[in-house]
Amino acid sequence: MARATLVRAAVLALAAVATLAAAAAAPASACSCAVAPPFLDAVAAGTHVVDVEVVETVFLPHPIKVQHKDAVWSARLLTSYKGCAPPTIRLASGANSALCGVRLTVGVRYVFVLGAPNGDGNYRVSACGTFRRWADLRYRDQRALRKMRPHYCPTSPL
Secondary structure, three states: HHHHHHHHHHHHHHHHHHHHHHHHHOOOOOOEEEEEEEEEEHHHHEEEEEEEEEEEEEEEEEEEEEEOEEEEEEEEEEEEEEEOOOOOOOOEOOHHHHHOOOOOOOEEEEEEEEEOOOOOEEEEEEOOOOEEHHHHHHHHHHHHHHOOOOOOOOOOOO
């Protein structure tokens, strides 16, 4: 009986060591976000608030093999609530979730609170940023956005 107990204890100890070794070998997630403010607070504080429909996946890197490139989508501007954005914008995100990357779905409508575009003209989106699928917004948030007067952006003369 004592031998069976020793064998069981040894097996449990080996399992624990194997689990710890596997956990140590697993890549650590580098994405760390602060607690996000409520959606409408982020909208009020944001400089660019846009309602878009994603129309095309421009580039989707392999999430593990190609981590140095961003995923890029093209989106059609439906409404600009704050700030001026062109009729078609490009949205860029990290290659994987460890880089705070997100995956957008073609044909889906989103509301983004964005910063200024980068040097390539792409707007950065991440797991730490504020965005929602339109269909997932609470009714009161949709109503508040609809009550906002769409931002007028003058077009440049040709």
